[in-house]
Amino acid sequence: MGMEVVFSDRAMRGARPLYCRCHPKVYMRICYYSSANSLQGGAELSQVRIVTHMIRNGHEVHVVLPCESELTRHYTQIGARVHVLYWQHLRMLADPYHVLKYLFWLPIITLRLAMLLRKHRIDVLHVNEVLDFQGLAAGRLAGVSCVTWIRYVLPDGLMRRTLNAIVLTLANRVVCNCHSVHRLALNNSRSPKISAIQNGGPDPSVFDPSKVVPKRPEGAGDAxxxxxxxxxxxxxxxxxxxxxxxxxxxxxxxxxxxxxxxxxxxxxxxxxxxxxxxxxxxxxxxxxxxxxxxxxxxxxxxxxxxxxxxxxxxxxxxxxxxxxxxxxxxxxxxxxxxxxxxxxxxxxxxxxxxxxxxxxxxxxxxxxxxxxxxxxxxxxxxxxxxxxRSIAKHLERVTALYESMAEERHSKE
Missing domain, CATH: 3.40.50.2000 (Glycogen Phosphorylase B;)
Structure with missing residues (x-):
């Protein structure tokens, strides 16, 4: 059974000018759907940056994750409302048991997520990985505007084409995080749903060579x-x-x-x-x-x-x-x-x-x-x-995308 854990602590620590607060042009309820359980991946770190920015600019942010992990704790600390819904990720296509388990959970998680989206009156659903396309299906069922990020080029041509067709059908917007993704993953499709938004670079206030104290492994000496x-x-x-x-x-x-x-x-x-x-x-x-x-x-x-x-x-x-x-x-x-x-x-x-x-x-x-x-x-x-690689410009483009999606949704109500 899916477990929902909601935290309401809005305290935010270590705010930097990078995420300056302002009155949002459009107040939004945004939900982020991710299969990650670690802060090691670049895709999840990018989402953390976006979530932090949205919270600090006054929006209501929900994050849906598959299990309790360091991510649930981190998102809680920065003020997101965290929901834990177990699901089986599609990873090992060569394992029949894994595929059957995935197919069993697919409709269950889709329905549970759709119910959650309706309950919290979500305006925009951000699906952080293209393989989690059940998030897009849930968004469609709930009548929520959906955007998915394509950050990975699948090696298999048939699976890639099939997944792209599903994504372009279900998503309201598809974002490539670089131009090569548009070329390699989507074959330079001219669909008006597709845009390219390159990630910003590392935070220059954190990656500052004049202030950072170097660390080296014990035993490395002067090598x-x-x-x-x-x-x-x-x-x-x-x-x-x-x-x-x-x-x-x-x-x-x-x-x-x-x-x-x-x-x-x-x-x-x-x-x-x-x-x-x-x-x-x-x-x-x-x-x-x-x-x-x-x-x-x-x-x-x-x-x-x-x-x-x-x-x-x-x-x-x-x-x-x-x-x-x-x-x-x-x-x-x-x-x-x-x-x-x-x-x-x-x-x-x-x-x-x-x-x-x-x-x-x-x-x-x-x-x-x-x-x-x-x-x-x-x-x-x-x-x-x-x-x-301006972080501020990247976050401005993401915010503008969300606002246009929220406005389109409300105009249809």
Missing amino acids: LLVGQIAKLVEEKGHHTFLEMAHRLTEMGYDNVGYVIVGGPVKGHEGYARKLDDMVRQYGLEKRVFFVGQQRDVASWVAGMDIVCHLPLCHDTFPSSPMEGAIMGKPVLSVRAGGIPELLTEPDNCRLVEMGNVDEMVKAIKPMLDSPELRSQLGQAGREEILTQ
Whole structure:
């Protein structure tokens, strides 16, 4: 049975000018529907930022999550009304039992969510992940304006086309978080429902290299530190990062350490064990440091000399390359997904072919050899993020989208 946990504490801590309060043009009741249970993912962190902004600007905000987690506690602390409704997420298509369980829960959760939306007279439903399309169906049943964000490009062509057809049918608005998503996931569809709203960059008051105290792993000493920030799932490419570390060590780069910031994820524990095995196999126990999930990411980035983001998927608008750049660190990433839209190559970063370890080694060696090149790339990248990735503009566009959707809904009543 679905459990509803509602918190009414409106206290908000640590408000910054970034989220300045104002009288909203249109008072809205907004509901956010998400399948996440962790603060590790960039998609959820983006939603947290939007939720915080909406609360601080006087709107009534509800968040629906599948279970009690650090997210329910965080949303409660910032003043959202949190509802816990269990549902089975569609993840493992190869497992028949999982698919049957998903199909069993799909109509139940759709109806429960529709009832919740009606009960709280929601104006706008924000579905944070395209795979949670049952949220859109619930919104349709409840007569609520729905918007879904597409942040991930599914690898399977048939499933991608099917899901896109469902989403474009059910959603009132579809938002791509970068232009490459529009191209890769939606085949440059000209539907008037679709728009592109790029995420803002990291908060410059948090990622300020002049104020942040660097953190380094115990045992790293004075080694140059190359880092990767991502949860431990295979699509983030940690094993290619370790393969690069192994090859560099064989080439004689003995004064280099490697730090991985990010924790294991439920259902992917085997991948974390695989990474441990690779470290032992390559004899890198004294060079590679797993520090787990960290809330103070800025301090860990400040302690790195080079920031890597080497996914094996079309990562659409990842946070870690921007976090590295805004801290003045040189960034090595891949030429795929939305990453080329974040930083200009070759002036402000180095990009390589996805999964190509030879190119990774070739690209990172000049950065390891030259402090001047590291400084040049870092400063250029910082300037680009500060000038081109405004958080305020991103939040203004999201707010305007919600307001137009709420006005359209009320005009039909």
